[in-house]
Amino acid sequence: MNQNFLERLSECVEFGKINLASPYPPQMKGLPGADEVTKEALEAGVTPTEILNDALINAMNKVGQKFSENKIFVPQMLLSAKAMSASMIHLKPFFANGTVKRRGIFILGTVFGDLHDIGKNLLGMMVEGAGWEVIDLGIDVKIEKFVEKVKEYPDAVVGISALLTTTMVNIQPVIEAIRKVAPQTKIIIGGAPLSAEYAASIGADAYGKNPQEGVSWLDSIAS
């Protein structure tokens, strides 16, 4: 019984079926989506942990795999993430009372002086789909704002992006300021002018060449 709910929910997330009304994917038109199936599953006694791990994260892993193999594009992956979010709404009370836990908290932002954020936004959506709570600080994020959030969430992982040769140099003082208040904080950086060598030279823990690499690295430190 439980397995049936989990399989149906997993299918909804894998193919991006958000709710009964959503027209996508065409082959699931008119069927209940992640929203309805999650509600039914909880009412039938499926545990929130089973829903999170065996259906949602499992499905998003399959989606990530298909994307890595160029079998789907970002919009399909984002619809899956939206389906997952529709399901997560029903799990909120269980996160609040500690019955289930997210994989971690990920704070991300575009470094001060820089306005480019499409890659950062993409990463944020993919990380959320991988079961993390994402706190997106936006663009042109000042050092103080990163520090303030790290103080608020001391166990969080931080992601910082830059697209310009004249703003990539702003990442180092952010890392230094974060390390002063929370030396153990794991930090990943990304953006066109950056590299793994540069990341190492300024004290970052990792460099993500693309959003998929970022998600893989987060998965590796969460497990």
Place this chain on the structure above:
Amino acid sequence: MKYKKLAISTPEGLIFGNALYPVTTRRGLVIGGGSVIPELNFTLPPMSINESTLKAIGGHYKGIVTDAIEHARHLHAPGVIFEFETLLEMTQTPSIGIDLVKIMNEVCEENYIKYGFKSEIRLTPNDLREFDRPPLCRTSKYLDAMWELFDKGSLAGGDLLSIESTGGKEIHDEALMMCDIRTSIFALSVLGVRDMKMLWSNIVAIAKKNNKIAAGDTACGFGNTAMVLAEKQCIPKIFAAIVRIVTAVRTLVAIEEGAVGPDKDCGYEGPFLKAITGTPISMEGKGSACAHFSPLGNVAACCADLWSNESVQNIKLLAGMAPTVYLEQLEYDARLMNQALKRGKPTANMLQQLFAESDQALDPQALILTPKNVITLSEEIVKGENYIDASVRGAKKGLDIIEEAFKSGQLLLPEVEIEWIDLLREALSDIPTDESKFVEEMLPSLEGKFIPSEYGL
């Protein structure tokens, strides 16, 4: 829409180095007047921009222009345009940008007086309004700095005025990631068009006042973002190709408002503008690989009047500094095109065809930029009763061209792309032509994502 028919109506006429309405700069460079001229685009190496680095920054820009002109003279280049695409701080504090224009212009002037070498500066301030999310397109505190740089920077020696404007981008980024052509068209053909009218009426007024050239815009933040996402296989190439066609409708507004060309180099929508208006264009092709990859390396040259690269960092390569190296590459490309023009139309058109044929079968974005397809698509655009209609017509025709080429075996498309032809066609089918109706339909889903009053809505 002002343009109802094409200024250049044949693929053969849509040729590099020749525009219907050439533009002459103050030192006598004729753009689109029978030859292709290199346009060099450059940026700083990794470094901060602050009070303590301004002297070093001035040194970088002076060095770039000095070395490039020296080498251009050595190569017997007829001239060069330098595109000074400012970095954010240089527009935020206009005095920085103005000083850098002065520094570069002094080098240009010195070489003109001493050697008669013709060079000019294209001044491209940043669209700073993006600092606010959602942006205040008409009431932004950042507009003053932008206008000041346009005004005083042009007086300091920026002869060609351009911008990479971003009106509508606040909703377009998400539309790109969701491959939502309906929202993309709304962003470009409603918000973008409205913002372009405001920006370009002002830029044209500044250019007129200072006797400078209001050159043109680029939808880089829209079309090129799509291209780069497609290159990384995040979105279908078909979608990026269709977005490119729609960007042409938006960027056309600069010319309707009085810009005369050449549009900015990263505007791959330039060929459509040239076909519709006859103004000269700047294009970047294979030389843009220093900043981003593209599937348009050769086809971009088919009707270029200025031939450009992308922002190359001022770093040392074995031959010399990177901008000088790129100047040489651009000049050799331009030399080949100019030699073909000297031989006469049949040779020039043969080279034009080779540029197109070498790219068109490998990517739909290249396919829609061949002169033949640019003419077909431009004819469809000018049939539009307004900007929305023009965009939808262009997009539908683009899908027809792509589908036909794929079905006849003339376009390679990965299996995963194919379903997007029908998905996009369906999404285009119910976009209302009437702007008020379109706005009414779109507003509920876009609430809080943009500020209607900032677009006069």
